[in-house]
Amino acid sequence: MTIDGGKLDVPVVWHEDCLRHQPAGEVWLGLREDGTEVPERATVILSGLQGAGAPVVATLPHDPAALLAVHDPALIEHLRTIWADWEAGGYPADYGRDRVVPYVFPTRAMLAGLPLRAPAATHGRVGMFCYDTMTLVGPGSWEAIRAAADCARTAAGLIASGQQAAYALCRPPGHHAGRSGYGGSCYLNNAAIAVQVLRTAGVSRVAVLDIDAHHGNGTQSIFYDRPDVFYGSVHVDPGAGWFPHYLGFADERGDGPGLGANQNIPLAPGSGDEAWLDAVARLCEQVRNTGAEAIVLSLGVDAAAADPESPLQVTAGGYRAAGELIGKLGPVAVIQEGGYDLASLGEYVLAALSGLQSGLTARTEVSATE
Numbered sequence: 220m221t222i223d224g225g226k227l228d229v230p231v232v233w234h235e236d237c238l239r240h241q242p243a244g245e246v247w248l249g250l251r252e253d254g255t256e257v258p259e260r261a262t263v264i265l266s267g268l269q270g271a272g273a274p275v276v277a278t279l280p281h282d283p284a285a286l287l288a289v290h291d292p293a294l295i296e297h298l299r300t301i302w303a304d305w306e307a308g309g310y311p312a313d314y315g316r317d318r319v320v321p322y323v324f325p326t327r328a329m330l331a332g333l334p335l336r337a338p339a340a341t342h343g344r345v346g347m348f349c350y351d352t353m354t355l356v357g358p359g360s361w362e363a364i365r366a367a368a369d370c371a372r373t374a375a376g377l378i379a380s381g382q383q384a385a386y387a388l389c390r391p392p393g394h395h396a397g398r399s400g401y402g403g404s405c406y407l408n409n410a411a412i413a414v415q416v417l418r419t420a421g422v423s424r425v426a427v428l429d430i431d432a433h434h435g436n437g438t439q440s441i442f443y444d445r446p447d448v449f450y451g452s453v454h455v456d457p458g459a460g461w462f463p464h465y466l467g468f469a470d471e472r473g474d475g476p477g478l479g480a481n482q483n484i485p486l487a488p489g490s491g492d493e494a495w496l497d498a499v500a501r502l503c504e505q506v507r508n509t510g511a512e513a514i515v516l517s518l519g520v521d522a523a524a525a526d527p528e529s530p531l532q533v534t535a536g537g538y539r540a541a542g543e544l545i546g547k548l549g550p551v552a553v554i555q556e557g558g559y560d561l562a563s564l565g566e567y568v569l570a571a572l573s574g575l576q577s578g579l580t581a582r583t584e585v586s587a588t589e
């Protein structure tokens with residue numbers, strides 16, 4: 220695929236360790252299935268972007284402080300150590316459990332108001348942090364989780380130092396991970412890490428635009444009471460029966476000082492370019508009104524018509540148009556979220572980034588003539 224006006228200039232931040240996470244399936248409705256969050260997702264995207272001439276940039280050295288800025292230390296420690304504990308407990312060798320998966324969850328209904336205690340058993344502990352059965356941990360998972368966070372931090376750093384766009388090829392994705400818990404194939408919230416890097420660098424207002432097909436419940440919850448970070452998302456309606464089921468409704472508008480800084484636009488299953496782009500344009504208008512100085516774009520391309528994980532019907536042209544709208548808003552750190560159709564994944568990400576590039580160019584030309 221070629222792009223208008225030559226090659227793609229957006230730097231692609233990448234770390235090989237993102238390939239080390241091999242969830243080897245997911246447990247969905249009680250059965251282990253193949254799963255779609257596979258390492259090939261990243262290689263397909265990388266080769267698509269390199270083919271368009273995009274420069275590839277290495278990550279900065281790992282900085283634990285960037286993770287701790289938005290996550291509970293206990294979650295990070297769990298993700299760092301759980302595979303070793305699982306192995307030491309004999310779960311793979313003695314019981315044939317080759318991946319970490321929870322089976323009991325300390326929900327509100329279970330605890331009935333009593334305090335949460337840390338369970339003694341490793342297999343009892345996983346449900347304290349992991350809220351579904353689809354988000355497995357294996358031997359290289361932590362290295363990939365950490366590398367994805369480093370990609371996000373590096374891309375945000377490029378924006379903070381004056382770049383107009385940078386793309387973090389994060390795998391695993393992150394927008395379903397909250398401050399203290401993980402699920403939805405996400406472990407740490409790469410977009411939230413990027414936001415906090417920008418804030419710490421002195422960007423006073425940041426907006427997150429989440430155009431993944433699913434609601435980014437983790438990002439929403441991390442910033443729900445903060446007025447300095449706007450979160451806007453267009454996604455398939457959880458009220459029509461879609462993940463994450465419990466969050467992502469239009470009446471979730473933020474809390475306390477953050478009231479009004481959260482906007483969800485749920486769409487009916489089957490929605491295509493017209494409804495989706497109309498929602499993206501409405502979110503862009505809101506971002507403009509917040510006075511955000513930088514954007515973090517949670518770029519999931521699973522709204523693609525051919526994607527196996529969502530019923531939305533957005534075309535590559537739709538993603539290109541969305542990129543163009545968003546590029547006109549200001550500097551953008553792009554964070555890769557979902558997108559699972561290996562045949563079209565590279566084309567869709569390239570379409571979004573080339574749209575972004577032309578939006579940014581249009582914006583720079585306008586401001587140069589003002």
Ligand SMILES: [Zn+2]
Pocket residue numbers: 431432433519521557558
């Ligand atoms: Zn998604």
